[in-house]
Amino acid sequence: MKRIFPDFAYGDGPRAGCWWDETVAPVEHPVLRGDVRCDVAIVGAGFTGLSAALTLARAGASVVVLDANRAGWGASGRNGGFCCLGGGMASDASLDRRFGRAGRLEWRRAEVAAVAYVGQLAASLGLDIDRHSQGETCVLHKPGLLPVFEGEAARIEENYGVVPTFLGADQMRDAGMAGPFHGAMTIPVGFGLNPGKLLCGVLSAALSAGAQIYDQSPATRVAGTTVETPGGRVHADRVIVSTNGYSSEDIPAAMAARYMPAQSTVLVTRPITAQERAQQGWTSDQMAYDSRNLLHYFRLMPDGRFLFGMRGGLRSSPAAEDAARRALMRDFRAMFPEWAGVDVTHCWSGMVCLARNLLPFVGALPGQSGVLAGFAYHGNGVAMGMFSGSILADLALGRAPALYPQAMRTPARRFPFGAARRIVMPPVYAALNVLDR
Ligand SMILES: Cc1cc2nc3c(=O)[nH]c(=O)nc-3n(C[C@H](O)[C@H](O)[C@H](O)COP(=O)(O)OP(=O)(O)OC[C@H]3O[C@@H](n4cnc5c(N)ncnc54)[C@H](O)[C@@H]3O)c2cc1C
Numbered sequence: 001m002k003r004i005f006p007d008f009a010y011g012d013g014p015r016a017g018c019w020w021d022e023t024v025a026p027v028e029h030p031v032l033r034g035d036v037r038c039d040v041a042i043v044g045a046g047f048t049g050l051s052a053a054l055t056l057a058r059a060g061a062s063v064v065v066l067d068a069n070r071a072g073w074g075a076s077g078r079n080g081g082f083c084c085l086g087g088g089m090a091s092d093a094s095l096d097r098r099f100g101r102a103g104r105l106e107w108r109r110a111e112v113a114a115v116a117y118v119g120q121l122a123a124s125l126g127l128d129i130d131r132h133s134q135g136e137t138c139v140l141h142k143p144g145l146l147p148v149f150e151g152e153a154a155r156i157e158e159n160y161g162v163v164p165t166f167l168g169a170d171q172m173r174d175a176g177m178a179g180p181f182h183g184a185m186t187i188p189v190g191f192g193l194n195p196g197k198l199l200c201g202v203l204s205a206a207l208s209a210g211a212q213i214y215d216q217s218p219a220t221r222v223a224g225t226t227v228e229t230p231g232g233r234v235h236a237d238r239v240i241v242s243t244n245g246y247s248s249e250d251i252p253a254a255m256a257a258r259y260m261p262a263q264s265t266v267l268v269t270r271p272i273t274a275q276e277r278a279q280q281g282w283t284s285d286q287m288a289y290d291s292r293n294l295l296h297y298f299r300l301m302p303d304g305r306f307l308f309g310m311r312g313g314l315r316s317s318p319a320a321e322d323a324a325r326r327a328l329m330r331d332f333r334a335m336f337p338e339w340a341g342v343d344v345t346h347c348w349s350g351m352v353c354l355a356r357n358l359l360p361f362v363g364a365l366p367g368q369s370g371v372l373a374g375f376a377y378h379g380n381g382v383a384m385g386m387f388s389g390s391i392l393a394d395l396a397l398g399r400a401p402a403l404y405p406q407a408m409r410t411p412a413r414r415f416p417f418g419a420a421r422r423i424v425m426p427p428v429y430a431a432l433n434v435l436d437r
Pocket residue numbers: 001043044045046047048049066067068069070071072073074075076077078079080081082083084217218219220242243244245246247248251263264265266309348349350351352353374375377378379380381382383384385
């Protein structure tokens with residue numbers, strides 16, 4: 001596997017301290033030994049791969065899922081649990097230019113459908129995923145932004161078919177959302193969840209439907225539609241690559257330079273008492289993020305713990321990880337000063353994935369017959385990863401997906417500088433930091 005971050009990023013160091021691991025029982029799967037045959041081989045057992053596996057197995061296909069570590073080890077088992085709109089970062093203007101208004105609305109419809117997909121699947125499987133929050137709230141970090149956001153209301157309604165609501169700073173205090181904020185906008189789509197519980201539920205449904213899952217079985221080569229691992233090979237009719245931020249340049253070669261891993265870091269506190277919540281003025285269970293480009297995301301969870309996350313560092317090493325965690329702690333305490341003394345019991349990092357066109361790609365990899373891939377959810381892959389997995393399953397089965405926007409079909413262009421492409425990120429982050437002031 002040729003990967004573009006240092007080895008530390010692909011080990012257990014950044015993952016150590018993940019709260020979700022304490023909320024679900026660990027599940028182990030065998031290592032692949034010998035040769036097996038199946039209809040579809042899936043590389044990567046996160047939301048994308050497991051959602052595809054579930055859909056395929058339910059349709060009667062034989063499915064083998066391989067993970068280099070263990071199912072849920074990647075971003076899917078360690079994210080912030082915002083099941084929300086997103087998946088891409090392309091602006092409306094750029095979507096209109098590339099796909100026309102109809103193409104933009106088709107993509108925006110998919111964002112909403114992705115959230116509904118997760119909600120319906122969890123309900124149909126009877127999963128208790130600690131669901132909370134009525135949509136998602138953007139809190140404004142600068143004065144003067146409220147009228148700008150209010151001016152977007154009609155466009156949001158056109159995109160998502162819902163009406164956003166707005167609060168001034170005083171109204172935010174009344175709503176239990178006090179802080180260094182200058183207003184808020186809520187779009188009533190999305191909810192918070194425990195990603196570990198969702199992952200385990202989908203995993204166990206996929207197993208029950210007949211999918212075979214192998215841990216510690218890294219794909220080391222994809223030759224045609226045969227996937228090689230150190231312990232054996234999977235001979236399949238189709239291959240789905242669902243490795244997102246943990247992708248490699250050579251698994252398969254068509255992935256090279258089409259994805260950009262980026263780190264995100266999260267902390268979770270001990271349960272915060274009702275009195276402490278009142279002191280800080282944040283009593284709402286609404287999931288929220290701030291209006292910065294390099295944003296912070298946070299939510300008070302049903303058990304009273306507070307989750308707070310933001311972008312991670314640009315480098316990966318024990319020292320860089322410590323620095324990212326310190327920066328996260330600093331921003332948390334600056335935004336919620338009354339909780340400065342509250343113990344932070346858990347903190348961890350992981351990889352999200354960006355693409356040059358700022359949109360996810362879901363479809364057949366160019367020049368790689370029989371091999372499909374789904375990746376680049378731009379830090380919002382809880383809903384979009386699950387949804388993309390179901391599209392990939394349809395494509396592998398030769399079925400037309402019910403909703404498969406043109407915007408997701410365009411193969412991601414390669415980044416410049418090949419395997420050295422991370423050098424484009426420091427100037428990008430620096431520019432975004434300036435814009436955020
Ligand atoms: C800290 C953090 C917070 C986040 N918060 C949110 C959030 O609140 N809301 C949201 O929507 N999104 C969030 N995201 C993003 C979201 O988690 C991801 O977009 C989503 O989980 C991607 O799912 P996936 O299945 O495509 O990839 P992953 O879950 O990353 O899974 C990829 C898997 O591929 C495996 N793999 C890699 N190479 C190989 C190989 N050669 N052979 C076999 N297996 C391989 C890895 O071991 C890994 O398990 C967050 C991400 C992080 C890291």
